[in-house]
Amino acid sequence: MEVFQTSAALKKYLFQQRCSGKIIGFVPTMGALHEGHLSLLEAAQRTTDCTVCSIFVNPTQFNNSTDLAKYPRTLEADRALLEAAGCDVLFCPDEQEIYPDQGLLRLDFGPLEQRMEGAYRPGHFHGVGLVVAKLLHKVSPDKAFFGQKDLQQFRIVAQLVRDLSFDVQLEMVPIQREAHGLAMSSRNRRLTPEQRHEAGQLYATLQRAAARVFELPLPQLHRMVEEQLSASPSIRLEYFEVVDAHTLEPVQDVHQAEALALCLAAYVGEVRLIDNVLMEEK
Structure with missing residues (x-):
């Protein structure tokens, strides 16, 4: 498994993969990986030739600083899990790589973000849209895979892709559950x-x-x-x-x-x- 921390190195490697005719599949995550994430990777492996997984705990989508601080960070275990699962590329940038300066852009998804998660987590989907746009720009995948558990997020990303004309096919993968039914998270x-x-x-x-x-x-x-x-x-x-x-x-x-x-x-x-x-x- 190739591991990259900078966008420049990642883009150089993926350019070579595309030149050899490979289809790029992308699974964006915030780490602390589990079987649900691996189901996304498996879906990518079935229909693409080179699978890229990113791990980045995105600060802009947290409207609760305590929640951000407590979010589990298990990079070494995640890396081992991905390698064992046959992931081709891991992209694990730091915050400076994703947010090199204070941006001014503000994303508004209208009615899509005004209910459910958006109503209880103001600003959340701005942060989601911003980081997904950045990651899609850096990876330029042919297909990107998201979980059904975050259904509203998937619809937000689909709107983002349409509005900004990203040339990527989105795939929603069914929820993976623990033995007693709890959605994996x-x-x-x-x-x-x-x-x-x-x-x-x-x-x-x-x-x-x-x-x-x-x-x-x-x-x-x-x-x-x-x-x-x-x-x-x-x-x-x-x-x-x-x-x-x-x-x-x-x-x-x-x-x-x-x-x-x-x-x-x-x-x-x-x-x-x-x-x-x-x-x-x-």
Whole structure:
């Protein structure tokens, strides 16, 4: 596995790969890697010839300095994991490489960022869009792979790619889950064993809601979710939304949407987790 810390060295290497006819696949991450990240790498390996994984804890997408400070950083373990999984290239820049000076650009994704994560984490998607744009510029991949768990992020990145005419194909990879249903996340390692088990209720509740979404009025469905999660002492629900899976707009009539997304965010102890379920209209 080739490892690069500077954009110049990375670009030189990838230029050589393209000249030899290789298709470049890209998996951007913030490290603390797990099986969910490896599923993105595996998806890239199936359809591209040279897989690039980046590890960069992006400060501009954190609106909570404590959250940024506590985000796990495990570069050496991540490097070993990627090498064992057959990753071709690791790009691990420092902050100066990505943000050499104080930029003035401000990204606004309109209605896409005004609900769910955007409403509770102001400025988050500006930071996401900014770093993804920089990374796409530096890597220039043919395909880029993102996880379904961050559904709103994927829609934001898709809008970014359209608006800025990036020549890249985006792929969304299904959520990987732990044995009791908890969506895999780097934040999970901050949970105690008891909290980790209890956090499985997030997915279990989403499954129950998905089973009833075409039967119950939406206010009643919301109450059901709130009541089920309030029964778990460590869980504090932040939001539950039923939205159009493509536009992320709130759904008034579930039977009118071609596809639904049931999305939630909740605190388990002090750790904030998100999850979602995608489903077609019956």
